[in-house]
Structure formats: structure tokens, C-alpha cells
Amino acid sequence: MGVFLKMLTNEAEVATPLTLAVPASTCRPGDTPDFSDMVISEPGVVRRPEVTESAQDMHELATELIRVLDDKGNAVGPWAPVIDTAMLVKGLTSMMVTREFDRRMFLAQRQAKTSFFMQSTGEEAISTGFRFAMRDDDMNFPTYRQQSLLIAGGYPLELMMSQIYSNSHDPLRGRQLPGLYSSKDTGFFTLSGNVATQFLQAVGWAMASAIKGSDSVTAAWIGDGSSAESDFFSAMLMASSFQAPVILNLINNQWAISTSQSVVRGQAATFAVRGHGFGLPSLRVDGNDFLAVYAVASWAVERARRNLGPTFIEWVTYRVGAHSSSDDPSAYRPKSEAAAWPLGDPIERLKRHLIASGAWTEDQHADLEGKVKEQVRLAQAVAEEWGTLKSGPGPSPRDIFEDVYADVPEHLQRQRREAGL
């Protein structure tokens, strides 16, 4: 080969054999729950930058944990939001409605009134608090664990239940898996059963808002596990490239079915640091702290609204219940893990704050609890009159041929005829 020779190996010694580092869960049944490697900042210590500050300058916010409520229920530090008691009670109420709603619908699934259900127990503060920071004409691209967005947005419980029951009043005409709601009017995008796809669409929606020169902003939602899907990346990239008015929310509830968040997180210290790779302001927040949620959400919504671009937020929380009604978490994590969770329960914490601030009493709380239970019970009664999956009445079989296209095309008309419908 003339002047050119095959190169020689330039490392003399043979190295030791490689091994594969398979990431393990922190904790499995039989182990003692352990959250000691989780970074938890003291309430009030993390600074609050101006919304105009550069992403670069607020790097540290991705590895700290923004918290407002301390153990005694006091709101402390620069993130403590200005928020009146009425709003706080509304937030508390909304969270309690979600929890009761979840409890009843989970039970309804067990009673075979529906096929499937997903609870959000322990995570109610995030979607509730965030929704309170949004305008009604803003849009959410939710995950399946964010019934709170609808509930806080004032969507009728009866209709949510009707969707879950696939009954005669189901707005989605029996087509969707229970819990995969849709309500444009409530700023709630139609849910997909495929995770992550919509995180990306949210950026497109936000880009359209910008192209049209509107002033409504968009919130995208994704789970810790689902953030491993490629569409998470595509969304971050598009948001970064086009500075879309979108808030990119990642809910780290520690689990993706049976797989610990550590498997996806890999070598990154937190999920929030993923945002640094795209030059996005990236914050990590105590998701069980209603005040912190509301404060950070308002901050990020303001950034988007003022055309300052996207914000990436990791909300740290814990999935207290099963992944879904088809799941039994005792097979893969210690039963005691929820109790060991260091950030407490969002409803308890907000209640404590209200009581500590003198705006609330145990009696008022008990009273509210009763009202919430009654409200949800009544809604369920109404929904069940409209039917359940088990006993009907349901949507029409004919409905399956509609909405595939704007008009039913000839070939579907033929199939409908053949089906005798």
C-alpha cells in the first residue's frame, strides 16, 4: 500500500475485562426505604431569580430544591408567594376533591363499574397549584395522573366520571381508556395512552400561539419514567430552538411502574439538569409544597407570557398509590416506602400552613372534608345514573365509525352498513 501502512496497536497492555453497570432500584421489598441520597434543601434557602435572569446564571436551581413550607407550616424565603387565604382554601379544597375522586373511582374500578383507573394520590399539589397560576385560556398537555388540572380548572366531576364509566354522557363517546379525558374549554389537551408524544405537541401548540401573536401560554407535562422517551428530547430541543412560550414540567414521583427514577436519571444528579443541555432555565421544586408549586408556576408562567421563553421544571413528589388499577406495587417496592417519603403529604402540609397562619381550624377542616366527600358522592350518583361500563347505558356502537375523519368516508360507511349499524 505504498506510503500508507496499517497502523499498529498503540496500547500495549491488555486492559481488564469490562463489566456492565446495570442501574438498580434504591429499594426493593424487604429493604428499608432510603431517600438519604436525595438532595433536599431547607425551606426558604433557595434564591428566587428575576424572570429575566439568564439560564446560565441560575444553574444552581437545578440541583437544589425550592421549598416554601417549613415543618411547622410557615411559608418562608423568597419564593413564599403572595396569595390570599381564599385562594389557599380553594387550593386545599381542590386537592381534597381530587383525593376523594381518586378514592371513589379506584373503588368503582374494583366494583367493575369501569375497566381501569389511575390515582394521583400524593401528587395533587402539583397540578392544582400549577393550574391556579394559569389563565383559563392557557393550555395543558397533561399526563394521565393529572385529574387535578381538570378539577382545579372547574371541569364537572360528573363528566370526568362519565368518561371513566364510558357511559351515555361520556364526552368521548366511549372511545377512550378511563382517565384519558379531553377538554379544550378547560385547557386540557386530549390525552394519549402513549407517553411523551404530547410533551412535544405542547411545544407546537405554544409555537402556534406565538405565531398567531396571542398571549396564552402552554404547559407540557411528563413523568420521570416517560422523560426517557425521545419525544421528551424533541420537545426540549424545539422549545430551545424556537424559544416557545411553554413550561416543560417533569413530575418525578420516583417510579415508572416498577422501575426506579434512578434508571432513567442515569449519571445526572437530578432530572432538572437535563434542561442545562438546552440552555433552559431549569428548576427543581418540592412538589408536595402547594405554596412552592404555586410560586414557581407563577414565575414560569410569567416568563412564558412575557415572551422570555421556555422553563423546565422538575417537580419532586412520590407516587403513593399503585401505578394503575392493574398494578400491585408490593411486588417491587417496600410497603413502608410511602411513609418514609421525606416531603410529606401535600394536603396535610397545606392544612398545617393554614392552621399555623391562623386562617383555618381543625373543625373547619373536618367540615370541609365532609362537604368534599358529599360533593364527590353526589357527582358519582349522577354519573352512575348516566350509566357505567358494567351496566350501561353506554355510548352508541355506531359512534365507533365517527370522528375517524371529519366526514365518514365511503369505505367506513360500507363497514358500518356491514356491521348493521
Add this chain to the structure above:
Amino acid sequence: MGVFLKMLTNEAEVATPLTLAVPASTCRPGDTPDFSDMVISEPGVVRRPEVTESAQDMHELATELIRVLDDKGNAVGPWAPVIDTAMLVKGLTSMMVTREFDRRMFLAQRQAKTSFFMQSTGEEAISTGFRFAMRDDDMNFPTYRQQSLLIAGGYPLELMMSQIYSNSHDPLRGRQLPGLYSSKDTGFFTLSGNVATQFLQAVGWAMASAIKGSDSVTAAWIGDGSSAESDFFSAMLMASSFQAPVILNLINNQWAISTSQSVVRGQAATFAVRGHGFGLPSLRVDGNDFLAVYAVASWAVERARRNLGPTFIEWVTYRVGAHSSSDDPSAYRPKSEAAAWPLGDPIERLKRHLIASGAWTEDQHADLEGKVKEQVRLAQAVAEEWGTLKSGPGPSPRDIFEDVYADVPEHLQRQRREAGL
């Protein structure tokens, strides 16, 4: 709705209309080329961490630029590698062979001896220097602009040309687009025409090496434009989660066909910072500096070999030629841009270093140039005897039915019969 009411809008004023920030190219035909916003560290100033140092501790390496050769051709600073003259001359030779190979094959395409060709002019140092830091049993998952990996690996030019000509000696039997080589023996994975897919496969290959307890490492390659594809993300994620012995190389040659790197980079300061989101050691390197390339490649290869996990590297360079033989860059960038490129030409710079260090003369260089030209000319003559796309002889038409599966299944046998082959 009982205790629960539809929330009120909590932002009183209407914000100003949003606008979309469409990222623009720095520079289009008619503009004056401008690289002033590019971070270029002085040669020798960027520190060289131990391979065992944590990713976190070497964060700054993603926003600086590792360089060894200064303007006078001296090798300076902690990254200056220990490398003997023979090896440097070999590197120089290899780069010169690549450039001459590119020149001749581009011309051959213009002469219709083949359908398509992609040059790597200006980028030769990266693949050449990197290949010199690898062992022969290591594996590359290259892009289409890395003929240097094969050339530096000692793969016969005649066979590369045969592939380009789809001739009777084409190892790929006429099936592949010119330039999409494959050579397992030379540590060169079969190239896909789809960008980015293989960046991910590289991680799988490396994981297998680890599972098997071998000690060979893997290099993945991707372009700045292609790093926008989701598989880039999946690769980074898998490498991070499983600590695979892989070097993840991103070649930032400033352009993705007509689209500037800034479109993909978005708000990130550099491509290298993408690695921070995954907790990966992330370095940014002068890709036109053969010594820097070799030094950083050796460092990263050592990390992988010692089971210290993946490294992410952004190689900064410039695509001097057209995107491909089908492209005319004068339609989308100033003709003068290449000349304004601040990091010079890799061959010129290595030559200057050799001369500056007293190991090389202009005469020797001229002599080598002659030999290189002759070597490539001869190889081309041999390859053309084996046929060109225009004039044959080519592979057999029958070949198209083979290698779809390990054995030709019945239905393909039937189709082959029908084709009369």
C-alpha cells in the same frame, strides 16, 4: 358545584402578544462571514483532568475549547500528547490520503463514474487522530463523512473506491449508496443513510462488549445537525444509565446541509453542554488540531477501556466542501466563509508543527504529496479496472435477492425466478 367553583383568572392585565423566535443562520450569501461569537480558548490553556475525575468537576470543559497547536505550530499545554514523529507523519499522510481520495472521488462523480459522493475536506484530523487512539479491535459507528476512519485503519483504497463505483469488487455488492462502507475487520460499522440511528446502536454494541467482559471500546459518531434526531438522545441516555464503554463524538462542522448549527444548538452555549444533562464528562475540542484530537481521543478511550464509562466530545471543525455531490453551498452561505474559518486547515497545521519541531521539511512534504497522489491514482486505476457505475462490470443483478435474510426464503426465490435471475 357545591364547595367547588370554577377558578378565576388570576392575572389581571393582558400581556403583550407573543412572537416566535425563529433561529437564523449567522451568515448567508452576501453577508460577511462572522465567527466572533464562537468561544475559542487559547492553545494550551484548558486544563487536563485525570480520567477518574467526576463529570461534575470538569463541567467547564464543555464551554472551553481544548487546543494544543498554537499559531506557530508549537504543541503547548497539558493536553500536548506524547507522540513520536513517525506517528505524526503517519497521521499527516493519512489525512493527505483522505483529502486526495476525496478530490478524486468527487471528480469521479462529476465524470458520472458514480452517482453520489460526500467529501470530508477540512475535517480529516478528527477521524484520523481518533482512529490512531483506538485499537484495531475497537469499533466505530461512523457518519458518512468519516472515510478517514477507514483510511487511517488501513482499509484498502481500492475497496473503498469499488464500493463507490458499485463495481464487480464492491464488497457491498452494489447495494449501498457510494460512501456507505462497511468493514467489521477495520472496526467500521455498516453505514446507514438515515442519520443518528447508529449513534444509539453504538451504545448497544458497547454494552455487549461489557456484558461479554471483553476489553474493546466503541466510538459513536454524529454530526451537529444529526444530533437533533431523537436517537442522539436515546444514545446519551442509555450510555448514562448503563455506563457503557463508549465515546460519544459529535462533529460540529457548522452546517447541516443549508441549516446552521445554531438552529439545533438553540439556547445551549455549545453542543458539548448537552452532555451535562446526562452527567457525562463533556469536552469541546479543536477538531482541526491533530494533536488535540489525538490527546483527547486517547484520554476518552482510556476512560472507556478502564470501565470509567462514556465520554461526550464536541469536535469543532468546518465543512469546507459541499454537503454532497448533489449540493451547491453557494446558495446558502458566503463563498468566503471557509477562508474566514478561525481554526485553520488540519493538514496545514500538522505540517507546520512538524516543520516547527524540526522533524519535517517543505521538501519532504512535497515528496510525500507526490507519493500520496500517486498512491491514490494507482488505487483508482485498479478500482476502475474492476468497473464503475457508468461502465461496469458491476455486481450481479441476482445479488439483490441475497442477504435480505440469512437464507433466501421461498417468496424471494419465487420473485427471483419471476425476474429470470
Add this chain to the structure above:
Amino acid sequence: MTMIEAIRDAHMLAMESDDSVVVFGEDVGFFGGVFRCTQGLQSRFGPTRCFDTPVNEAAIVGAAIGMAANGMRPCVEIQFADYMYPAYDQIVSEAARLRYRSAGDFTAPLTIRMPVGGGIFGGQTHSQSPEALFTQVAGLKTVIPSNPYDAKGLLLSAIEDDDPVIFLEPKRLYNGPFDGHHDRPVTPWSAHELSDVPSEYYTIPLGSAAIRRAGSAVTVLTYGTMVYVALAAVAECAIDAEVIDLRSLVPLDLETIIKSVEKTGRCVVVHEATLTSGFGAELCALVQKHCFYALEAPIERVTGYDTPYPHAQEWTYFPSPERIGLALQQTMAG
């Protein structure tokens, strides 16, 4: 053995007999998969042979391709076929073409398992039957067992195979041979002879169909869950149909098909996937071409409708024994 147990058993034997077999996917490691098909593998073979991955189907298949090219035989799980789309590029552009484009220099001997089909009220993202999206792709093999015995033998063949194999598991059959009568008590596998699975290693060659019921009046071509629904339909309308369980779509046992249709002169194709461009279309095209002069009536297709899979109206959508029966009668009248 149930189908789940048979699949688990096949994994065990494959991993025992060949160190290069590795198993991974979402929740397949510690938990053993949401359908428990990989249960016990991690504890038996350790976490480098069977492990959990991040939720990223492209990453699962992409990494498996790299591993396969590097000498392993990955057998990976996609949690539901409905979630294979993110991996589709890796499957089509890469796994299916590696051998061809490298002229055999690199190959991708991997198996991609995924549950398919409806009947569990899973709605549009837990019920799909995307087989035709694989059969259109040269370089892939597509297999679909209908019982525990076949599941084990075909899965072992798939893992042994030197080409990428898409292994579709009708999820409604995991726990019993469902015949479409959703309102009747569930039949467990134990009541079915093909649940009698030998404990040793055996393979069933890819590309051989099985005649589940011999008959002379009409040929029913089907696979997966629909095998039992078709058998029920045949029994109920008392037509002497020959029911063929294709088991493998690519390669296809065309010989068995032709022989049967030449004999019966009539043909009904049944699948759960949507009609237009479903695999049934290919079967119709082949049968009319190869048996044209034997055919006495148009080939009928009974399939899912050309809509997404609904939730509440599942039993309207699912091709029922009644619909199949009607098609059989229509064909007989043709």
C-alpha cells in the same frame, strides 16, 4: 402451562443454553414484565442478562441491534405492540436492513416480543394488531403463536434465528383460549391440549402453518386469538370449514394455504387488525393469484374496522363468531 408460563419457559431454556441471549425491556427485570412473561429471569441469570431499561422503545431496540451485531442474541420486550412506534425506525431502517446493506458483514439476530390484540378493554393504546406494518418490511420475520405449545417452540426458533424476528403475543390468549364469547365463563389453558408443553427444549420452524380443523367446504385463514373465534364460528354455523392457523406471516406457509383452497374452493380471511392494508389483503392477493381457477366465491375478510380500537364498544369492534359465521355463510352462498 399457560401461554405466559410457556413464554417464560422458553426464555429460561434459551438463556440456559446460550450465554449470548439477553433479555431486557420496560419492567422486565426485577418485576418480570407487566404480563410476567420474564418473571424469574433476573434472579436466575443476574442483572446483566435480564434487566430493566428506561421507558424508550427506540433505545431498547436500538441497543439490541448494536448488541446483536456484536455477537449477542437479545430478546427484548415492547410492553404493548401499541408502543412499538417509537422503535419503528430502528426496526425498519436498521434491524431489517443491516445484513443486506453490509452484505452480511453485520447481522441483527434479535427477537422483539410484544403483546397484540384486544379483548381486555384496553382501548386504542393497549389493543392494536400492527402485524401488517411488519410484513411490509423486507428483512423482518413476523410470528404469532396461538397456544402455549407453539409459543414456546416458536419463541425458541425466533431466538435461534439469525434474522430479526417480530414475535407477536395475542394478549387475550395469555391465560386461556378465548373464543370471542366474552359473555361466557373463561376457559383456562389447562382445558386445552396445546397447553401440554414438554419441559425440554424444542423448536417449531418459522413458516409452517397448522391446520386446526380439517374441513372441505371452505378454508379459513387466520392467526392469534382469531383461531379460537373462527373455530367457534365454524362450530356454531355447522359448516365443514378447514381452519388454518398461520403461526408465521413472513415467511408464510403458502403451500398449505394453496392446498387447502384448491380443495375447498372458498376462503375466508380473519384477523383482528384493521381491514385496509391489513395482512388479510396480502392473503387475498396470494389466494386469488394462486387458486384463481379453484375459487368459487370471492374471498371474504372479517377484520377489525378501519377505526382506532374503541374502549366501551370493544365487542362491537372485535370480530365476533357471529360476524365470521355470516362471512362463512356468504362465502358458501357465493
Add this chain to the structure above:
Amino acid sequence: MTMIEAIRDAHMLAMESDDSVVVFGEDVGFFGGVFRCTQGLQSRFGPTRCFDTPVNEAAIVGAAIGMAANGMRPCVEIQFADYMYPAYDQIVSEAARLRYRSAGDFTAPLTIRMPVGGGIFGGQTHSQSPEALFTQVAGLKTVIPSNPYDAKGLLLSAIEDDDPVIFLEPKRLYNGPFDGHHDRPVTPWSAHELSDVPSEYYTIPLGSAAIRRAGSAVTVLTYGTMVYVALAAVAECAIDAEVIDLRSLVPLDLETIIKSVEKTGRCVVVHEATLTSGFGAELCALVQKHCFYALEAPIERVTGYDTPYPHAQEWTYFPSPERIGLALQQTMAG
């Protein structure tokens, strides 16, 4: 007008008449697309109406879906159909199902353009014809013009359409009506009557086929580049074939097809895509079903082989006039 010019013209008119039409994709902004189909749009309508995106097909389609749901009418370009796979999940799981699953609450009126087909020595990643991967998906419409006049009218219809439309552009036709005789001089569009494109806005309804040659002996069903190859074959073997250019695969003009086959009694299906589970299979299934008693010979398919698209052997792979001629003769003899 060439086909490229007609497509450009359609874009211009669509963007002029409707502010919600936005155009984006890889290299489509400043440069005007690698095939120059979007040239001039950015300078005319500004960078928020027509822009370059990062190289990420999922991002292009995913963002387009979000925009479409939010009131825009995006018309996006995938640089080659061969690169649509990364976007396939967004297309299938999302664009196609948005309306259905939300019961019309959200819709996705977007157009996804992509060049298809071979004949340009593009090898396996610049030559594919993946139409059957779209026709299998309920909720999508799939359109493929064969000349400048149709390209303009169909693209305007696609953009107007309230559902997602896959718009396939036979790249070998961009600059002339190629008839498969690769060794003969190239025919430019100017020599063809359908290059006479009116400058005003007009639409061609999706779902109507065009009879390119009336005939009585045999029906040829085809689309895209193969229209011209089939016409050449018909001319050369002097068979009085009726050549139907389908133009739209879903919705399909079944009426025109049935009418023709009932008349001719014979049918040949021609496409460039691979055979197995190609769209031709669906055509065979439909024709044998609806015209069974009229058919005098088996329906023949002339298609690409079930292999990836080769580079050097392109003309072996490409369905030639000769192969089509043979099939016509065989059908006539059947």
C-alpha cells in the same frame, strides 16, 4: 410548469389565501428544500410562516400536530419518505387519532409532504415507497399525484382538508414524466399536457381517480411514477388496456376501479413499493371481492421486489415496462 413548480405554486396560493398555513421542515426555509419545492416562501411570507427546523422528523410532525390543534394548517416536508420513520409514532399514534379520541374536541389538519420512489440511484434510503404503511392507518388520508396539474390541485385540497393528509411526491417525476426507459433521453414536463397548470387556485377532490388511457382489454391500477411506465408498457405490447391513475389511495375511488374491471374482466396492479403487504395487496383484495364474477384471470401484481432498494441494480429492481408488459400478456392469456 414542472411538478416542483406546481408544488411551489400551490404553497404560495395556500399561504396567500390562508394565514394559518405555515410551512417548515429540514432546509425548507432559506434554501427552499433540497428539491426546491418551497423556494421563495420564506422571502415572500417571512420566517414565522416558513422556516428551517432541526433535523428531527418527530419534532417536525409533533410540533405540526400541536400547531394544527391550535388552529394552524401546517404543511411540512419530510426530506425523503425514507426518513419519515422517526415521525411515524407521531403520525400514527397522534395525528391519525386526535379527532377520534377527543370526539372532535381537537383535530389535526396538517399535510405531510414527502418525496417517494426510486429511479435516481438513491439507494435504499432515498428510494422508498412506504404508502402501505400509511394506508393501514385509520385516520390518515394518503395522496400521490403523478403530474404538475394534479400536484397543485391535490396539494391545495390536502392543505384545505380537515384531517391529516400524507402527500407523496414521486421524486422521479419532479422534472419530467419518466416512463421507465432510463436509457432513453429524458422527457421534460413541457412536452406533457398536464404541465399546463392554471395560475389560479383550484382543487382536485381527494378520492377521485383519473383514467389516463381508456381501454377494454385489461385494467391497470397504478399511481405515481408507474403511471407513465404502465402507459409505456401498454403502448409497447399493444394491448388495449385501461390505465387508471388512482391519485388518492385513502380515500380510494373504488367505483371507478369496479366499473373498469367489470368492463375489462382483467386487472394488473403496478407499484414500485415492495410486494408483500404493499398497497397492491389491498387493491387485489378489493377487486377480487367486488368484481369476482367479472374476472377472467388472476389479478397480477408488478411491484418492487421484497428487498431493500439496491443502488447499482436499480434498473433490475424498478418495475420496468417489460415486466409490466409480461404481466399484461400473462393476464390476457389467463
